[in-house]
Amino acid sequence: MAANGVASIGECMLELSGQAGPNWRMGFAGDTFNMLWALHALSGERPATYVSAFGNDPFSQGQIAFFAENGIGIGQSPVIPGARPGLYAITLTGAERAFTYWRADAAARQLASDPDALAKNLENQALVYFSGITLGILEDARRQTLLKAVAKARAAGSLVAFDPNYRPRLWRSREEAQAATSEALAVTDIALPTFPDEQMLFGDATPQATAERLGRQVGEIAVKNGEDAALIAVDGAFQLVPAVHVATPVDTTGAGDSFNGGYLAARLAGHGPAEAAERAHRVAAAVVQVRGALAPFETLRAAFGN
Template identity: 45%
Template sequence: MTKLISIGECMIEMSALEDGLYKKGYAGDSLNMAFYARAFLPETASVDYFTALGDDAESQALAASIKAHGIGTDLIRILPGKAPGLYMISLEDGERTFSYWRSTSAAKEMAQDLSYLTQTFLGDNALFFSGISLAILQPETREQFLDVLSKAKAAGQQVIFDSNLRPSLWQSRDEMAEWTAKASAVSTMALPTVPDEYVLFDEKSSEHVAERYLTAGCREVVVKAGPEAALLTDGSQREWVGPAAAVQPVDTTGAGDSFNGSYIAARLNGRSMVEAAQFAHKVAGHVIQHRGALVPNIQSLVR
């Protein structure tokens, strides 16, 4: 693997401060993952972001911010007349709620060009996408998007999926379940989170979740459970790995994304599943002690 490509939507983030003020930033699950993967992969490994932006000032500033994090922006499609989506975070006792404005986001059209998808994704690349990446696409382009990922899997590429279930982005529960199942079938690694998966698929345990992804064709599954132990399996071995110590969260924004990015980086660096999960828990534990999804200089905090 010479390049990790993260596929999804980066939005303008407005996070609450005091006295009704907000701080502007740029984030999104797939970008957050790329940020943490970039932090822990060697410089010789490229991390690129695939999305679509507009030609407005905020799109330009967003792209500049991505590039400033060391993440490649050459794969970003620029769509004239479009703009990024926006969301606001409200915090209470360390837990967050979101309000979104994304109906006209340029990223919804990032998978329109089949030839560009094929040219970009196929090759010596590892590919990451999430349920959010899939949900925001126009319905007619989801199928061709997954078809290209299926070709990548067949060619021996790593295709990594975090279901990251967001019911508000789907027309119905059945639609979300259908496309989540289709996404798992084209993936080699899955990073789902409970209890969301329990609700969607009427399952009762992490073991049931893991078995469903293995049956779909994933070769490696990490069932995350927040501060509880994650279940790791490749079909032959099964391990439970939890955080080394309990942490009092300040802001849980980006917890799962930082786990994903650091786990993926550790696996691409040759660490075992158990070592990668231990490292990912450690990174996520530091992240939730800071405000915001992206924690600067995270490498210096993780020893």
């Protein structure tokens, strides 16, 4: 029987977000961390663990301290002397963002370097979450180590959620990404894809085509599609759940990740998939009205509802 905690696996980076003039604001963000931030805000007293690898530099120490200040631990994630976090900068045109990355030697690429520590971090978790970015930053052998650890946690009772989150620059080829995504789906209970990503990676013509393809491996799917409705598919039955329209978004960074956090928080709280998607849309709508990927906990809770 899995315990009460949640574990999210991946890379949290230093985030530079543009301000007026030459000034930049530094924060911490990354797809799987953004999800965990929202899920943790919405899940009461559930223990939250961010599973990664960290350096021993001041920025890594600041990152770990920031997690702890907000009730998120790192479990037995390795701290590697001489390593450091990756970095990305956000530039905005209106509310739409573009990213520039410096991450080739990021510590998180070693998150599966200690198989025993990785497996220990996933023990007795109610939920284990990872993404296509988690897969994309790992070498082949470490990717297999990760998938074996996730499969072991699932066999022991953890619910596994996966967002394919395709980023072409992380992969040697589209075919490699397709194969790794399919392997991940084989150990997944809830898939949380984004339709434009799936269209780019697999050539799906419609969100329903995405849901039907994923449904051959996964029982529960929520296909995100920006401002359009999310398509919920559970054991072959489909339902559209309209998004919440925001007339003047400030920054769309982290919206999809926050949707995932809201959706999974609702499912862990016992809400059905359609209700979970409604709550997740409200959370995503709140996030696009603040700067950066991480909205204040109070903002997320107010959007999620009781």
